[in-house]
Each structure stands twice: as C-alpha cells, then as structure tokens.
Amino acid sequence: MSPQMIRRSVLALAAAGAVSASPAALAQSDEEEVERIVVTAPRSAMFRPSLVVIDGIREHVVDCLNQTTELPRGAPEVSFRVRFNADGTLDGPPAAMPEPTGLEADDRYMRAVVAARRALYHCEPYDFLPPGEYRHWEELILVFRSPR
Numbered sequence: 741m742s743p744q745m746i747r748r749s750v751l752a753l754a755a756a757g758a759v760s761a762s763p764a765a766l767a768q769s770d771e772e773e774v775e776r777i778v779v780t781a782p783r784s785a786m787f788r789p790s791l792v793v794i795d796g797i798r799e800h801v802v803d804c805l806n807q808t809t810e811l812p813r814g815a816p817e818v819s820f821r822v823r824f825n826a827d828g829t830l831d832g833p834p835a836a837m838p839e840p841t842g843l844e845a846d847d848r849y850m851r852a853v854v855a856a857r858r859a860l861y862h863c864e865p866y867d868f869l870p871p872g873e874y875r876h877w878e879e880l881i882l883v884f885r886s887p888r
Contacts, residue, residue, distance in 0.1 A: 805859035815852035830867035
C-alpha cells in the first residue's frame, strides 16, 4: 500500500471518529495534496459511515467539483450538513455551516459555498451508496477544503 493510500485511510478513520488525527499532522511534504473533502457523521448520529461510503462520496464529489468549478484557491474551509433520501437523492438543499449571510459574508467564503453546493447538486444522485447502510449515510457532514 502506498504512503498516500495509508494516509487517506487514516484520514477516513479520523473523519469517522475511529482515530484521532489531523491532516496537518499527517502531511509528509509541501507537495502532498491535503484531502479536499472530509466526510463524517454529525456528532448526534447513532451510526457512522463505513470507509466504503466515506471514500465513495469523497471521490464522487471531488470528480463533480472538478467538472463544475474549483473552490477558489485559498478559500476558507466550508462545511455542509447533507441529508439523503434512501435512493441517493438529496433530501433538501445542503446546509452550509454557517450559512453565509448578506453583505457581511466574506467573498471567498461565499464563492466556496456556491462552488461546493453546485458540486453536491451536480453529483446527484448518489446511487452508488449501499442501501443496506442507509442509516449510516442518511445525514453526513462534508467539509470542503480549497487547494493551497
């Protein structure tokens, strides 16, 4: 297994709450790409998504993000609470946390929210998610990080 694959697995475990780690602590060099999307369950969730779900959503959304628009370079991290229907469609609009408001919102943050939300809609439906694990991915937190 390559160092990058090991790092991704540890990051996925960290996102799932199985281990404690941060992307900065795992970075091996300045050239190494930091995970652009982190997938986890809300703290209140009784069930955690499997690594298959975490990796599947991350890869799918990164592909969609690349097809629609890039996050602005240097944009702040953007988190979304995303609810899914059992068929993999979105159950309402993805909610940015915090939701940008009016003129006081930072322009880079607003552009990052719009780009990430566009990618989430563009990816729909998420029909690759295992129906038998629906309660594990019914509601997820997705954190988008811009390229450095």
